[in-house]
Amino acid sequence: MKKVLHIGFDDTDSLRGSCTTHLATLIIHEIFDQVSFLDFPNLIRLNPNIPYKTRGNGAVALRIEGEEKNLEYCKEIVIEKVKNLSEVDDENTNPGIAFVEDKIPKEIIAHSQRAMWDVISIKEAEDFSSFPNVEIIKFKLGRGIIGALGAIGNPLKGDFTYEHLSYREPKNFGTKRLIDSESIYSADKETPLTFNNVDYEYNSIMILPRGADPVFTGIRGETVEEVRKAYSLIRPLEKLPMQMVFRTNQHTNQHFTEKFSIDKLKPYISAIVDAEVTSKPFYIEGSHLIFSIGDTTGKIDCAAYEPTKRFRGQLSKLLIGDKVTVFGGIRPAEKNHQMTINVERLKITELVKNTKLENPFCSNCHARLKSAGKNKGFKCPKCSTKYRELLPNEIEIPRELNLGEYLPPMIAQRHLTKPQVRENRDNTTTQKPIKDINSILADLVKN
Numbered sequence: 001m002k003k004v005l006h007i008g009f010d011d012t013d014s015l016r017g018s019c020t021t022h023l024a025t026l027i028i029h030e031i032f033d034q035v036s037f038l039d040f041p042n043l044i045r046l047n048p049n050i051p052y053k054t055r056g057n058g059a060v061a062l063r064i065e066g067e068e069k070n071l072e073y074c075k076e077i078v079i080e081k082v083k084n085l086s087e088v089d090d091e092n093t094n095p096g097i098a099f100v101e102d103k104i105p106k107e108i109i110a111h112s113q114r115a116m117w118d119v120i121s122i123k124e125a126e127d128f129s130s131f132p133n134v135e136i137i138k139f140k141l142g143r144g145i146i147g148a149l150g151a152i153g154n155p156l157k158g159d160f161t162y163e164h165l166s167y168r169e170p171k172n173f174g175t176k177r178l179i180d181s182e183s184i185y186s187a188d189k190e191t192p193l194t195f196n197n198v199d200y201e202y203n204s205i206m207i208l209p210r211g212a213d214p215v216f217t218g219i220r221g222e223t224v225e226e227v228r229k230a231y232s233l234i235r236p237l238e239k240l241p242m243q244m245v246f247r248t249n250q251h252t253n254q255h256f257t258e259k260f261s262i263d264k265l266k267p268y269i270s271a272i273v274d275a276e277v278t279s280k281p282f283y284i285e286g287s288h289l290i291f292s293i294g295d296t297t298g299k300i301d302c303a304a305y306e307p308t309k310r311f312r313g314q315l316s317k318l319l320i321g322d323k324v325t326v327f328g329g330i331r332p333a334e335k336n337h338q339m340t341i342n343v344e345r346l347k348i349t350e351l352v353k354n355t356k357l358e359n360p361f362c363s364n365c366h367a368r369l370k371s372a373g374k375n376k377g378f379k380c381p382k383c384s385t386k387y388r389e390l391l392p393n394e395i396e397i398p399r400e401l402n403l404g405e406y407l408p409p410m411i412a413q414r415h416l417t418k419p420q421v422r423e424n425r426d427n428t429t430t431q432k433p434i435k436d437i438n439s440i441l442a443d444l445v446k447n
């Protein structure tokens with residue numbers, strides 16, 4: 001009798017190299033002819049604002065079906081690969097694996113939803129091992145079990161996207177990625193359902209990661225066909241032995257679901273806050289922009305950091321009294337600053353009128369009047385007529401901001417950020433389940 005097995009793993013990589021998706025691809029190569037896949041491998045990005053993470057806080061889930069003995073074989077492969085290929089020498093790499101048979105318990109789905117924005121302890125995740133169909137394996141501290149279960153519990157029922165990843169030969173890890181960059185620009189133009197290939201604003205190619213990791217390209221898009229098409233159109237100048245397509249919650253804003261009043265904010269969560277601007281934005285050393293917001297429960301500083309480039313310039317135009325919804329991660333208080341929201345996205349819901357006061361004109365000679373002193377009205381500098389009762393004119397200055405949403409440029413966006421181009425896209429309802437997953441996977445494995 002065939003059974004379903006969900007496999008999750010996380011925290012196998014380090015800042016120096018390796019990559020959880022690479023490990024997943026190696027595992028898929030070993031097991032794909034033993035079992036059938038119920039979905040593409042899932043790449044699940046979790047709360048990007050927690051302190052313990054490597055690059056993007058991404059975990060992987062594989063959902064497979066097969067005979068008991070084949071599933072046991074898969075488990076062995078996963079354990080062996082995670083054990084031998086994780087960067088366990090790095091003190092910040094603490095891999096974890098989770099296996100869930102058949103139905104995913106609703107408690108794990110709830111854990112996964114919370115893992116998108118909250119901070120969860122290893123202990124809390126470990127408690128799931130008391131479920132009869134859940135198995136948990138920790139390496140070192142085993143922090144990865146939080147993400148492993150988080151990935152399993154997120155079957156991507158809502159909005160999602162795809163990412164096509166290609167991997168380099170190990171001998172090239174750490175060297176410059178060689179590619180005909182013109183081919184990236186033309187692939188971008190020919191595949192309208194891919195996105196974030198090039199940041200045209202800063203003329204920066206986005207599909208090539210910069211680190212020493214095995215990933216050569218990452219192409220994001222709305223459909224499997226489109227990301228594969230874009231990959232077929234680019235011209236890498238080195239041999240790429242492996243590729244895989246992941247279904248993912250990247251670019252869906254899934255980490256912003258929870259609204260908070262300011263008094264309830266706590267470090268490292270991803271939060272939505274409705275508030276009013278309470279101080280004029282100003283730049284601090286390092287070109288970071290700071291302003292504060294308040295609601296009926298308190299006030300908090302907000303920051304748009306230097307890497308967000310022109311986003312800072314836009315937010316610098318905010319005025320006291322503007323009503324905003326801030327989406328961001330909470331930085332704890334430190335020696336030189338209070339608890340602060342790192343602004344990832346900001347929606348303006350109401351703009352105050354910006355006005356300035358101007359002296360009126362003389363009704364005799366039309367010269368601009370001068371103040372006659374505090375509370376003494378005005379005096380004409382030309383004909384000396386005095387105007388005791390006259391008040392200054394209030395002049396409206398047009399605002400340089402509009403209602404609506406503001407985002408940092410692509411180069412400064414997070415994996416989870418829903419880019420402008422996806423604003424009206426939502427794959428929840430637009431895509432039918434893909435039937436030929438296993439033949440596509442076989443094709444990808446064949447390379």
Ligand SMILES: [Zn+2]
Pocket residue numbers: 362363364365366367380381382383384385
């Ligand atoms: Zn006059």
